[in-house]
Amino acid sequence: MTEGDPLKDRARGCLLGLAAGDALGAPAENLTPAEIRRRWGRLTEIEGGGTDDTEYAIFAASLLIRHGHGLTPADVARAYREEIIPLIAGPMRGAGFSELGTIEALRRGLEPPLTGLVHSHGWSDGLAMRAAPYGIFCPGDPAEAARLVEQDGLVSGSGEGILGGRAIAGAVAAAMGGATPREVVRAALSVIPQDSWTARDIVRACAAVGWDPSGDDAGATGTLTEARQEALTEALHEAVVVRHYPWTDIAPEAVALALAAFLVGDGDVEASVTFGVSLGRDADTIGAIAGAVAGALRGEGGVPERWAARIGPVTGKCLPVVAGKHVLDVAGELAEGL
Template sequence: MLTRARGCLLGLAAGDALGRPAENLAPEEIARRWGRLTEIEPGKGGTDDTEYTLFAASLLCRYGAAMTPADVAREYREQIIPGIDGPMRGAGFSELGAIQALRRGLAPPLSGLWHPHGWSDGLAMRAAPYGIFAAGRPAEAARLVAVDGVVSNSGEGVYGGQAVAAAVAVAMTGAAPGEVVRAGIAAVPEDSWTSRNLRAAVEAVATGSVERLYAAVVVRHYPWTDLAPEAVALAFAGYLMGAGEVEESVVSAANLGRDADTTAAIAGALAGAGRGEAAVPERWAAEIGPATGRCLPVVAGRHVLDAATDLVAASGKAA
């Protein structure tokens, strides 16, 4: 349990850091710049994906399975909002919208519905801790991540988080990638955009065609790349393309571009949960240090490995 939890969050942080410079790029541009992006930029670290994951882990360690949306909103108000000096930097659209809504006095679920970015992948990027906490219980992981999600997201944005959390919960059992992905699909409504994209991604990967994958799930005409149904589908595709191995899954996801830090982070979380800490390349692990807090000052100094240890302890107490 502990080595899978540590592998999950270390894989997430490594994917975040690897994908960071490729964010918003197309695969063709990534190939032009790097050939194939395989190495983390030394000393650069990750993004809000890692820092919000640390925040989500802290929520679970504090409240456990009894956590409510009101608890999450209170933590935003007490832990995040006071630390914002000037414009909020390094956060996704859904988090920015939630902060604005909470500042206006709105409570969840209105805080996730009030702004127009409920579909973003902000919840999906921080969903892995819920799968660790509810390892082997995908339905519980999906329930818990939605408790967090309604503060900042709605609709497809929540579904994306549920798919990731449920998949991580099954990956934590050592299940094969196909079973992991099926658990993610089963966690969301069959008629949802997220479900359709995930099923299309599975079919496209089976053909070995990146062009078919893009045609099926990427919204090329939309100016932003953080659409949850798109990002989660690309992340699951990268994980399947890498056959669940950490390095190949993360690299495959990062080189698909679009919201590359998030897709590579999710792929890394799934693969790391399945393979354990030892499967994360040592050269990548060496680049993952404590969070700087440049996105969320409240998590400065926290390391994903410490968060994984704390989650396992909290999960044990809950059981």
Template sequence: MTVPLAPAGSPRDRARGCLLGLAAGDALGAPAENMTPEAIAARWGVLAEIEGGGTDDTEYSLFAASLLLRHGHALTSEDVAEAWRAEIVARLDGPMRGAGFSELGTVRALHRGLGPPLSGRWHPHGWSDGLAMRAAPYGIFAAGDPDEAARLAEIDGRVSHSGEGVLGGRAVAAAVAVAMTGAGPDEVVEAGLRAVPGDSWTARAARKALAIVRDGSERTSREEFARALHDSVVVKHYPWTDLAPEAVALAFSAYVRGGGEVEAAVVTAANLGRDADTTAAIAGALAGAGAGEAGVPERWARRVGPVAGRCLPVVAGRHVRDAADRLADTLTGRPEGGPVAALVGGPADGPSGRARQLDRRRMTLEG
């Protein structure tokens, strides 16, 4: 069945673009995860075509969307922890496949009876990019309000992350919230950086990377650009690649170098290697939020189907387009389609508690 495009520039159009861009970036970057730019070039030349499906980045983003649809602005860290316990921990019947270190550590912490914020501090991977990879739905939900987007992402992050891991999620959520208004890439990334302390590792790495982009990067080759970024922000002595400050820096710089175009941003990010599925997913979410659904290459969008639930069985069969539509409905106040319960797998109770006025955001998004 062909799904009709949403009106260009509408909240639904931008939300679809954001999550389709995220899923496409996740899938494109997946086979290049943990590789160097040189190894990617030797294998593919330029990695530009999706070979398989996405990873936990897309599945956890759908999970985050379900939390927002259930609790809205009243979301608490205990709500998030309880969802993890009921929908992730309780459903495990063997190894947790495809999850990152922070997610595995959080499951173990919750299983031991810990709760937030200790559950995000107990394991040694609180600085990972596991929150940054799933932060885009918070930016969609709080479109036009980067402070609120960052706040909601941090509430989620307290369950699974600490320190720079939480800051990475705040930066991505705030940036997506501004991208949802149609702002240009420079304004978008600056909003992301304002959401974190200026002397943080996340901010310092991102500013180093963005300085490389802005210092005549259009005159450098892809290889020279990748090498300059790696020399500037990559922690070469560390054996893993899922560092949040590094992922945010690479994703933001790829997005700006791509001029906000989905394909250019995602391909640039994926070919930088390291945690390529996450950096390409973040770049795709930012560019997609700005460009809308039509900005995602059709050949990629066709490859984005319902997720398999390999990491999170609770989201199996769900599609990012459906999540985007329902998040957009919270902005417009005009629900379309089936009940929220069809997406979240729980009570269709909708946003509750803290009732924020959305008039300013609606004017920004629809005016």
């Protein structure tokens, strides 16, 4: 634990867990569970750097550091125009569809919420992947975390994409406040409509791993043997995976799979992340979300040392404006004054 400051410790654990999950899952992005097993057996070691998940989370944190609880969609749009767009010298490698579409909308002179509506990718998990800083900023207050992340989301997303971000911001806020793993998932559900696609997918994913969020706390436990992992993977894919769409960055799906992985791992960072990335699909985002939520719960010490040692300053390969920043430094700035 960070000496004398449990919230700073959770903040550091959250963003370090996010970066580790992003990096661990990156090689498995868009693969099937069978392909992952064939290539690696189980992915347990970080091979390279992270992706847009980590860089966008750092960018989101910078918005909060500057604007705090007064953040507005206009602030976010201005930051895109002044800090992201001028530094784009070529293709934005690894950037999500929703963010690419938003940049084009801003270049055309549109303003939010139209910037999140015109590109037809508002349902993407681009907001969910960067929602963790909003939860860090609102420890124990899922509703305020969800409100804040929506200010960001209105610039680049709409509908279920925004709800996915609200769910993860709420989950991280609950974890920052010391909630149990199941209380964390209930917090995610508490800040989104229960008849939404995202909420239904979270409930279905919970059922697939043996727990009913509307009931008691029985279920969703047990040793994660290889046979059980394969059975849970199949059940989760059957419950929430969209098989008829060619892309994997679907917010309701990624959010549900990440929270299920967090439950299966009982909030342990390594167990949650390794199971999350084994699910394939948008594996870097699933790993990043699971790592962020678990890291907020367990703190910096919950992130395996061998993973933490592999996390360096980001390169800015997707967002040049954040090049050279380290998630631990950003976490410390976010946690000041909490």
